[in-house]
Amino acid sequence: MTADNVTEPALLLRAGDSVAVARRDLAAGEAICVAGHSVTATAAVPRGHKIALAAVPEGAAVVKYGQVIGYATRAIAPGDHVHVDNCGMGVPALDHGFGRDYRPTVPAADIVTFDGYVRADGRVGTRNFIGVISSVNCSATASRAIAEAFRGDRLAAFPNVDGVVALTHGTGCGMGATGEAIDLLRRTLRGYADHPNFAGIVIVGLGCEVNQIAPLAESLSARAPGLVAALTIQDAGGTREAVARGIAAVEAMLPVANEARRTAVPVSHLSVGLQCGGSDGYSGLSANPVLGVAVDLLVARGGTAILSETPEIYGAEHLLTARAASPAVAEALMARVHWWEDYTRLHKGDMNNNPSPGNKAGGLTTILEKSLGAVAKAGSTGLMAVYDYAQPVTASGLVFMDTPGYDPVSATGQVAGGANLICFTTGRGSTYGCKPVPSLKIATNTPLYRRMSLDMDFNAGTVPDGAATIAQAGADLFALMVETASGRRSLSELNGLGDNEFVPWQLGAVM
Template sequence: MNVESDSLILLREQDNVAVARHALAAGVEVKLGAATLCTRAPIPSGHKVAVRRIEEGAAVLKYGQVIGAATGDIEVGEHVHTQNVGMSTADREPASGSAFEATVVSGSPATFQGYVRASGDVGTRNFIGVIASVNCSATVCRHIAEAFRGNALEAFPSVDGVVAITHGSGCGMAGSGEGIELLRRTLRGYANNPNFAGVLLIGLGCEVNQIAPLVETLAAREDGLIAALTIQEEGGTRETIQKGIEIVGNMLVAADRAVRSTVSAAHLKVGLQCGGSDGYSGISANPALGYAVDLLVRNGGTAILSETPEIYGAEHLLTSRAASPAVTDKLLGKLRWWEAYTLAHHGDMNNNPSPGNKAGGITTILEKSLGAVAKGGSTGLMEVYDYAESVTQHGLVFMDTPGYDPVSATGQVAGGANLICFTTGRGSVYGCKPTPSLKLATNTRMFEQMSMDMDFNCGAIVDGTLDIAQAGAQIFQLMLDTASGRKTCSEQHGMGDSEFVPWQLGAVM
């Protein structure tokens, strides 16, 4: 029988599982270092195989970390997955800040070509936003935006488009408290995002989420680049649409005068996302993105790590890098809230890996989280923010969001993200307006199968043609190029109009 080489990836010497580079049939002899093992069952691509005997109750180790506990004896060569691995309750809390190191920012930072706004913030895109205060005005917003499709913007080459920001809330809720404040903060953050040159806010008139108080809290813009309408005051839907088209038409003239200029990478705020994760996510795309994040931070920029349920089990890797005990306390407080929240809804944190995650080789939330945290690189964790809170701290920060990608990314954009980097192993096609979304594939097979949707192939790391540092450097350059106007795949396809999904909390009444 032929013995296969280079078919398994052992991430750390202490690990008792390795990851299959490609699908392996049962009975295949595979060389791993000086040893040879024989597969006892089929091992799908990206899945784990035992490289040492693991006794019942013993820890299963990947990345040099505990990803679960064996629910029965696991022999060398067995497929290691949900059928023989459960959750572990091992203590994972090192001393706060024990690995923190202050980042030295480059004296000659990298640059990109961006739109400098009156606020001093910098946009990577130049959109007009038509923002609904309530679901009742959503259709009117969409009709206004649709009037500027096709050839309607030919006379305004510097404008990227007109986008409707609509949602399913804004009324049928309490006029005070957590739910309405979260919605208002999210809408305010979108309206203030520097990727919008101008914004038109539209309400019905009688909703709980009134337009006037929202407009009063927005950052100042140049004359004519902020406006508001209510359908009831304008005389109905047709009248509001007609007036809205007129207002946006005038905004386009002003927005088209914006020009890109050379600015420091310190003005980049990058939202970090992973969706449709697989067994390669923590091996290729996430650590490569983490390397790029380290370069971004060393150039003065900001990276926003999120998806709180998907750091569960890996929080110790962040708290050890916390800039202060207060940052650690904030992060652990968010995790305790999520534990109570899921329990109140009769769930548990290990419910998080989706069927697609499991099919791709991820067994527990611990394994998923350890891979996900790699997106944050290795620099200090400087601050923890509430959902959709304005991000002002430079460096690596954390924002409390659900793990559901559209909701999480919505919070990041509301926080000021002017670029998103999104790693995916199963093939997420997430686009986002007004913030461009770069899709980073974890494996070559999926990258080739969905080549029109993927912006970068981190599968080359698994294939052995790129290392993490090389891929990370290329991703950082791709960030700068995209921030300067290079279109992402989702932008080329016109994707991203329906991805505004605010986090809804509180009673619907």
């Protein structure tokens, strides 16, 4: 978007596109001019939806972003509203070009720091919580009761402790003692228990579950004495006894956790999980590319950005494989894409089941269109590594983690992998919180930012409004990310959100 087109009623994103995106509601019969194309709307076109600038014959490709987003299911005339009734999925021929566009990142000359909690293993936290982790759903209520005991003024004497959070889930038993499902759960729980945003951890089990707490407790990194506790309800003598023991364990940890102090560290210690949820027609032209600029600024300073949601890069994976640092990285990404194709086929599903009804109401028509916009979150740097769900992320730069597109499950994997900040773009509106990690909500459009002003941390709607360029907004977002990592509260934190969003990915049969 430039000063020449921000006043036009619709936006042409790339020369040669067959559609433009409506900047406001267009009325049927309204004559408009977009980048030299004069058309008359044949039907009402809602804000954020697509209007055809050229005729598209039945079966021909519909092009947006300079890429195929679908195929005309019937002839489309100039001025038509292009959406689900005349545009379908199809299978585009993609040129994956492994590594073709890879360029080593040029390190930035300046040094950017944030104030974080340096842990004993050298990793850095952006928050200072105590966690109560249930090994199985059977200990979820007890775990929550322990954390609830520290609501209100109970932590007033410990100002450097951000809170006590319970991480509960719906599995841990009724599953095989070996195999992919239990390995994934244990990897997720271990990632949280070892997370640098936790000063201390209490693990609570029932006692007889498949997911025994001993292997988890024994695999954790070393912490200062007294900052890890494990108990089972059966050994404690019952629920009330276990809750009492858990409360006592947290009380013993609080003075030690309160001694932690923030110190200035390079922004290379920042690991950001990239999320988009409740996407709309503006996501791919405002919030996602704005976040992509912020990602480039972070990566140039040695930081890490974790792109995920494999079903939501489907049809746009060629933009990432072309940026892969090696053929092995590109092949690893394609292996995950093919796994998802097989997985959905096995369960009689369809990769185009995504976009959701809300996405479609916001103007997104196919998963190809949604994915092309979603990949913009990844900026322009090389893809350095591909990780399985909840696998510890050790590489710097842009990396990919295989996760579902469902945001709570996806972000849970990112945090388990080490993300200490979440950046979440949204066009329809999301209030997602992510304890123990701060979550920034980035609005794609100004009406949303104003309507949900107490939930949206950043307005990328300034870009389609013409008030800021993508580069300017990206620099402002990067500054907010650094401030948030240093302790500035996100709105989801101020609203007390994030206690129920720990959702590990469940695979395999429930036995």
